Amino acid sequence: MKTILIIVLVCIFLFAILYFWGFTYAFRDFSGSPGYKQLKEYKFSDKKQIIEDKIEEIEKTNPGLISIADTGTRFTNGPWYTLTLNIPHDTTDYIFRFYGDSTTWNNEPDSEILLFIIENKDYHVTPSSLKTTDKNKLKEMYTHFETHFINKLRNFNTPAIND
Numbered sequence: 001m002k003t004i005l006i007i008v009l010v011c012i013f014l015f016a017i018l019y020f021w022g023f024t025y026a027f028r029d030f031s032g033s034p035g036y037k038q039l040k041e042y043k044f045s046d047k048k049q050i051i052e053d054k055i056e057e058i059e060k061t062n063p064g065l066i067s068i069a070d071t072g073t074r075f076t077n078g079p080w081y082t083l084t085l086n087i088p089h090d091t092t093d094y095i096f097r098f099y100g101d102s103t104t105w106n107n108e109p110d111s112e113i114l115l116f117i118i119e120n121k122d123y124h125v126t127p128s129s130l131k132t133t134d135k136n137k138l139k140e141m142y143t144h145f146e147t148h149f150i151n152k153l154r155n156f157n158t159p160a161i162n163d
Helices: 001-031 050-063 102-107 127-132 134-155
Strands: 040-044 067-071 078-088 092-100 109-120
Touching: 040 134, 050 067, 050 109, 050 134, 078 134, 092 134, 109 134
Parallel strands: none
Antiparallel strands: 040 109, 067 078, 078 092, 092 109
């Protein structure tokens, strides 16, 4: 009888561990945690706050081409952003967030932007729809995002602050 009780308890314990692991893993999808299925990630050697300052300046210096809105918090404690690129004959929204949380952002010397969704009048691209998305069109959308936003972030020099 004691052996059966031990086996039952071990089975319940293993079930609980596997259940919790699966439940936790399912909710990591929108956290920006390692293992999440984002479309692409872009690493920067600056802290998140510096990159956010650069984003604001790029938006100010490219009116009509780039507009950025904080789309609130989706499933995490950090903000999500929608970047709208108005390229002739094409307006596309790119939804992204920074990797991590406030602890990561305060302690890490670098940062990452994670791209999750691309939307325009013809496409709604998510990690789960990559297989059915036209590869040439996807490459074109990535190129626009990288040319008009990511490369500008990488090459943008923040003005020096005079004390």
